[in-house]
Amino acid sequence: MKRIGLIALAAFIGGAAAIGGYKLLETKNSEMLSFADQQKVLFANNPKISSAGAVDFVEAAASVSPAVVHIKTSYGSNSSEGQARSSSPFDMFDDLFGGGGGRRMQRMPRAASGSGVILTPDGYIVTNNHVVDNADKIEVILSNKRKVSAKVIGKDPNTDLALIKVEANDLPVVKMGNSDNVQIGEWVLAVGFPLDLQTTVTAGIVSAKARSIGILGRQQQGLTEEEYEEYRRTGKAPERANTSIESYIQTDAAINPGNSGGALVNTNGELIGINAAIASQTGTNEGYGFAIPINLAKKILDDFRKYGSVKRGYIGVSFVPLDADNADKLKVNDINGLYVSEVLPNGGGAAAGIKKGDIIKKVEGVEVFDSPDLQERIGRLSPGDKVQLTLLRDGALKDVKVTLKGDNSVGLNTSKLAEKSTGTSLSKLGASFEPASAQLKARYGVKNGVVVSDIEAGKLFDSWEIPKGVLITAVNGTPVNSAKDVESALPRSRNGMTTISGVGPQGRFTYSLTNGR
Structure with a gap:
């Protein structure tokens, strides 16, 4: 028995010496290895983060397509909307997309045709605000080609979401997913009625998250692109304040006019976003599509059904997204987070003790890098809800609980x-x-x-x-x-x-x- 113990001890010492020697040699000779060989050593024991394996979209497409509907709208001849439209939804392309000018970010044309996603068997349907805004008549064409009239339950230009309702029962629905779990690089499908075609499914990947393209803010404020970029750079809010929330999922799945309001789903057939915008110079797909995350949409849609409008909570601060340039101008050492440039009196932030010069680093423990990271999280909450913010003040992190307040909490x-x-x-x-x-x-x-x-x-x-x-x-x-x-x-x-x-x-x-x- 004693002999066995000595053998085991010797083996242990020998193994430890071998490993130590290997690590020493590895450190000294790493530059002699090729990059490929170094990668093999570094990741030899690391499990794969994820793998799509054999990609097959058949089941996802089959489960989602019946619950994506075609929406057609009509406008009175006396309205500005009606005067802007004709029999073709493409007549507005030159105006909306620059007509051969410089590359621009624009929302999909507010055409007489769009898409929607059925959420409940009794006929609640989510779509974009710009699909149904100011329409005199809204007609929904179901997957069985049946036509039904719809009424608006609620709409919100701040997020470009709308909820409509048709009188029908036993309709197919799409299962809602969790957009927080969406990863850059994963496969997604866009389902809708592009270019007035029948149900169309396109595939691509998620190419970015929490993307802000400025289109809702510019439209709300009536800003030129130059004014909006100045606001983004300096954080100085224009007199025409902006309450839009843009935190899009970006995808290269083909999205065209008519896809607005349609579904962005993962390979499990779960709804992760509502297609809303494209970046295009020509007015058709160029590889940049944007969808509203479903986790943001859930709160907005619930408010529509309960109240008919959105009950939005506010922290009550203005901020500047930090980067190397802004940090230099503000004379701060941190280049990540949101620099508090103003604390509004009577707001939730003021009550919680937030001060000008604080840097918001986290919301509910999740790190904040840019304004969409914070705006989407707050956009899911209501007046009276509490949210934990982690602030950087005088070189130390500090957690504060903020009770969000409504529109009328900070008045003139x-x-x-x-x-x-x-x-x-x-x-x-x-x-x-x-x-x-x-x-x-x-x-x-x-x-x-x-x-x-x-x-x-x-x-x-x-x-x-x-x-x-x-x-x-x-x-x-x-x-x-x-x-x-x-x-x-x-x-x-x-x-x-x-x-x-x-x-x-x-x-x-x-x-x-x-x-x-």
């Missing part, structure tokens, strides 16, 4: 912004309106509008949570400059919905809600 001193006049109360809305001053209209970059001067408890504006002091620019698509204009525009609702558009401290907004709610 409206007494100085509105002209003094007697507001006219409208019983239908439960609100009073005053003509907006030239100063206020100039501040928000609009040509018309009325200020909400008072709100009656229990009435529509109160239930919709439209805050006092915001500027209403249009009612049911009609520009307004007085309380009389508002009252005159109310009967012009479409699809049983009243649409209120305006702008406030948190940016532009549109409420589309069922009349009488």
Whole structure:
């Protein structure tokens, strides 16, 4: 037994010496090895992260295609939308995509045709806001070629999402996946009705995540591309504040006009995104498509069904995404994270003790590199929800709990912004309106509008949570400059919905809600 123990000890010592010698030689001679041989040594025992194996999209395509629908819209001859359209959805390409000019990021054309994804057997369908916005009539063509009319339940220009409903039962549905689990390089399928064709499935990979292309922000604010890039570079918010959320999944699966609102699914047939935009010089696919992550869409869609609009929570800070250039300008040593450039009074961030100069490093323990990383996470939450932020302050990390607040938590001193006049109360809305001053209209970059001067408890504006002091620019698509204009525009609702558009401290907004709610 003693002999066996000595043999084992000798073997152990010999093995340890051999390994130590190998490591020493490896260190000294690594530069003598080829790169390929060094890779073999470094990754000899590392398991593969993932592998697609034998790629087969048949099952995924078969399970998803029946639940992706064709959406056709029509517009009144008197509307600007109707005047912009003709029998072909391609007439707008030159205007929307630059017509041979420089390369531009643009949303897919707001054509008379798009796609949608059925979420429930009783007919709730998700699509893009720009597919159904301002439509007089929305028609859905199901996979069995049956045509049914649809009504808008809710829509949100900040995320370009919309929820519509058809009266039908036992419809096929697509299973929702988890967009947080999506990995760059994994196979995905885009399913929709591009170029007015029948159901079409294209394949590609995820080429990037949390991608912001600036299209929603520029549209909201009426910014030129140069103005938007200046805002992105400096973090200085324009007077026309931006509340858009862009954190797209980027894919090279072919996406063309008509794919808008369609499905982006993984190889398990799970819905991971809603196709929304392309980057193109010609107006057709050039290898860059963008989809709204389904984890962001889930919250927005739930709000549509519950309230008819989005209940959005805000931290109440402005920030600058850090990189080498911005860090140098701000004289900070860190090049990753979001530099807090302003803390809004009465906001959740101020209450939590966030200060100007703090750097947001993590949200709920997940590292933050750019603004979409934070905006998407916050976009999934509601007023009253709590979120943990990790801040870098004076060289030390600090965790703070922020209670998010709603649109009306951070307001302007409206007494100085509105002209003094007697507001006219409208019983239908439960609100009073005053003509907006030239100063206020100039501040928000609009040509018309009325200020909400008072709100009656229990009435529509109160239930919709439209805050006092915001500027209403249009009612049911009609520009307004007085309380009389508002009252005159109310009967012009479409699809049983009243649409209120305006702008406030948190940016532009549109409420589309069922009349009488």
